[in-house]
Amino acid sequence: MxxxxxxxxxxxxxxxxxxxxxxxxxxxxxxxxxxxxxxxxxxxxxxxxxxxxxxxxxxxxxxEKLDSREGFEVMENFAHFISDLKFRERILDRLSNRKPFQNFKILIDSSAYRQDWFDFKKEAYIQYVKRIIEERE
Incomplete structure (x- = not known):
């Protein structure tokens, strides 16, 4: 392919x-x-x-889109990508509580890292598609 x-x-x-x-x-x-x-x-x-x-x-x-487990991993990986340790801890805290996807989105949307998140997620999806292609070849 x-x-x-x-x-x-x-x-x-x-x-x-x-x-x-x-x-x-x-x-x-x-x-x-x-x-x-x-x-x-x-x-x-x-x-x-x-x-x-x-x-x-x-x-x-x-x-198909990432399943919820894979989507959660992308959010976790983004948290570890952030160099601001205080903000990283806030993300990880949100991910460890109820409604992690909703709470992550609220936190990111009101932060200086919003565009960084979009860029990170875009690259994660590109790598995901490439991985699927490699697995099928």
Whole structure:
């Protein structure tokens, strides 16, 4: 499976948005739709695309977003990436309490590290997509 860096970044971006992505090997086209596991998923607007993929399933590679355990690990890794020890401890404290994802987001969104988090998470998703590609080759 030969994907360009641009295609890998595109898949990573869609996964970060909660989408399920499909790479069509013969054409290099990337398709995506909301995760069908999401309780809010409405299949009606996506029926044509889902049918297209199902009818040519053997030519598609499927990519799914990080599961909650992997997402938690990315947040933990980000905490250890931060050089500000006081803020690092605040992140780790939030991650060790109830509702870690929500509390992490609240803390990061109101901090000077917001853009650092977005950049870190983007790179984590790119590495995740690359790891999937390597495992499938």
């Amino acid at each position: 030969n994907l360009t860096e641009k295609q890998i970044a595109e898949i990573a971006e869609w996964l970060d948005c909660g989408m399920t992505c499909y790479f069509h090997r013969p054409t290099g086209e990337i398709e995506w739709h909301p995760s069908q596991e999401d309780h809010m998923f409405d299949p009606e607007p996506w029926e044509e695309l889902i049918e297209k993929i199902e009818n040519d399933w053997g030519n598609y590679e499927r990519f």
